[in-house]
Every structure is written in structure tokens, then in C-alpha cells.
Amino acid sequence: MQQDSGGWFARSRTVAKPGFSRWMVPPAALCVHLCIGQAYAFSVFNLPMTKLIGIHELAPDDWKLTQLGWIFSLAIFFLGVSSAVFGRWVEEGGPRRAMFTAACCWAGGFLISAFGVYIHNLWIIYLGYGVIGGIALGIGYISPVSTLIKWFPDRPGMATGMAIMGFGGGAFIAAPLSVWLMKRFTTDTHVGVMETFVVLGIVYFVFMIVGSIIVRVPPHDWAPEGYVAPKENKLISKNDVFVYDALKTPQFWLIWWVLCLNVTAGIGVLGQASAMSQEMFPGIITPIAAAGFVGLMSLFNMGGRFCWATVSDYIGRKNTYFVFMVLGFILYCTVPHAGAIGSVSLFVFCFLIIISMYGGGFSTVPAYLKDMYGTRYVGAIHGLLLTAWSMAGIFGPVLVNYIRAYNVSHGVPKAQAYNTTMYIMAALLVIGFICNFLVKAVDKKYHMKPEEDDAALDVAGEAAARA
């Protein structure tokens, strides 16, 4: 399918002219990632949405928290599905088209959800935020990845780390903004969720459109001044692999498991950090202090995305994941000891480093894929790999919640109920270590031939641009 006839959206129209600074591209990516990162803050709407009819107390027809929990779950599910399904389209259509589509879906999801709140129909919110918003999450998440890698061949980890840090940081903006807007729109007879959704939809649309306007792709074969390609390295390929051929390689599935296990280990404790800290240190960590602990973890989650991905540019992707697995193993095994000796500072230290590596796992993986499969389809391959996130989103919380419940029901004191979980998480990281160890260079038979590469460029509309 020829996609170059898209006018302003066409990939060829986004090729940078001489004098364009590559440092304009990370803010363009952040315009999208900071907006879609709102998903992490959706929980601020949960309680107000249970009182839309009763206003000050729960009415019989008001929605239950369990029903509302499905909105976020649906959005994350469709993030994984859409990034896998639309990855190739995003790659070949270019970042502007993808960012614009994500902006329309994200804003549209909010506006549809506002209508759902207005007529009090939860299915419309499932459709709006859950399905359409979830598609925006998937398309928006992968839209700037390959563009950033092409602009920063000397520091691909740092470049993608900046964008993916934005996804972690989006909640920091969304949570206080949403609370402030709801206060402004709430009266004695009305909860201001609908108006807040409308305002957020409009604000996020404008923000994301700015990103799609300023984003540019580099001309073919562009390189930064003074850039010297890395020396021949079997773990950094100079060849491209077609998106669906990547699925046939063992490396894809090994990295899939590395990401899945790293995320499983982190996501389980992230969701339960508040309760876990209070139960392991009863009377020492209060609910207010626990909320502070969760906030600190969010900051390390965001900071880890940038720092670890940047470190990977210097020590290599495979070594970075080795650090995640070995250091994570040591820290998870240390947590029960911290609980036993009553050391809050050791407990906090362990979890802050663990959660930084959880974030780092997300941000380092695009550069890992680029090393394995080249830059041509790295965004699309990254999209397929994000299904590991969806899987981990189910595994992690289930492991933590069910093992804790099992232990408590079998007489284990609450302060020790998480110990087994910590050892299981450590064991998962051992498996992750083995998977990472088995990652070798991709077989040459999967490399794209020069004529295939040219055909791909034609589809992407770059052949004309470079002529």
C-alpha cells in the first residue's frame, strides 16, 4: 500500500531540512508520552465516579469500584494489542501520522467517556477510555521510538529513555491537574468528572498535536557530526530484520521473557507497595508515610527509565539486563531480612532500586531491539514485544496478592506474609538472567536484502525523499 500520498502526514513531508536540530525531537516525543502517561493516574477518578448519583455517598445505582477497575485494565490490554497490530503501520506511515492518530484517539476517548459519565453508561466509558484510549496508548507509545533511535545513533538508549521517562512522568502532571479540575467543577449537587474529562481531552489533544507538528525524521543515511559507528560487534547488528521475521527468531522470544519477568517482578510490588510497607512495619510506617513511599517509588520509576537506558549506551544492553537480574535478585532476597531486623531505610532503599530497574527495563528494551534487528522496523518489533507487558500486568499482581492471601490464611503473620513472594520474584529474575544469557546475534538468513530494504523505503515514502 502506498502511504506517501498522505499530504501533511506523509513520512516524506516530515524529513528534516538542513539546519534542523535533533534536540527538537525528544520534546516532540515527550508531548505524546507525557499525555498518554495519564493512564497511570486514572485511579484519581475511581472514587469520584462511584458517587456520580449519590454525590456525597454511594447510591444503589452508582458504579462499584470493581466495575471501574476494568476501565484501566481494558486500556492496558488494548495498549498491548494495538502496539502489536498497528506497529508496522506506525513504522511505515511515519511518526506524524501516528502521533496525530494517537491524539485523535486519546482526546476522542476522553470525550466519549465524558458522554458516558453524562448519561451514566459505563459501557460507553469502557469503549471510550478503555478501547479507543487504549489504542491511543499503544500507537502513541511506539510512535517516536524508531525516529529517536535514528536521530541518536550514538545514544539510542538515552534518546528512547527520555521519551519513555515521559510515560512514567505523565501521571505526575495528570494526578494534581485532574484533582484540581474536579474541585473546580464539583458543586453540592454535581461531581465534576464529565467536565474534567472534556478539559483533559482538549488539553491533551493540543499537546499531542504540537508534538506531531514539530517531529521530524532524519534523511536516509544521516548521521550526527563526528559520529563513528561502533566497531564490529556481534550484539550490535548493522542489518535490518523485517518485523514479522523477527518473530521467527529465538532472540525475540528470549527478550520477550526477559522483559516479561523484569516487569512481573516490579509491577507486583508497585501496586502493593503501600499495603506491603504498612504490614511489614506496623506502627512504624503510617498510611501517610506509605503514600509518601509510593510517591518516591514513582519518582524512581521515572528516573530509572532515563538513567538505566543512558547507562546501557555505555555498558551495553545485555550487560544492563544482567545488572537488573543480579542486583534485583540480591535486593529481593534482602527485603525479608530488612523486615526481620525492622530496618525501614534498608527496605525503602531496596524497593527504590528495584523500581528504578523496573522502569529501566521498559526504556532499555527499544535500544536492545535496535541492536538485534536494526532500525528499519524497530518500532513495530517493539510494539509486538509490548505484549510481554500485558502478560506481566496479569502475572505480577496475581503473584503478590494470592501468595500473600494464602500465607495469611495459613497463619503466617502479616509482617512475614510477603517473604515467599520476594523469594519467588528473585527466582523469576534467575530465569530472566538465563534468558538474557542465551541472547546471541540474529542469524544472517533473517537480514533484509538490499532490494527488500529499498521496497520498504518506497512504502515509507523515503526513496523519493532521498533521491
Added chain:
Amino acid sequence: MSNGNQNGTTTLHLVLAWGFVGIPLVLGVLQTLVNAMKLFQ
């Protein structure tokens, strides 16, 4: 095309672009940091 500024991108462009995303992010991070300090109170 370069790492720095030539004809196309000016310093003002860069300041505006980074400010557009950086200011809300820094404000959000500061707000979270203030809340996180409750852990140490």
C-alpha cells in the same frame, strides 16, 4: 542538519519546545516530591 543550531532550529525554538514539556513535568515532579517527603516525617 546538525547537533547544534544552524539555519533551521534556533535557540528560541529549543527553549520553547523544552519549556513546553519541561515546565509541567518539573511542576508535577516537585508536587510529588513534596508528598513523598511525608515518608520521612
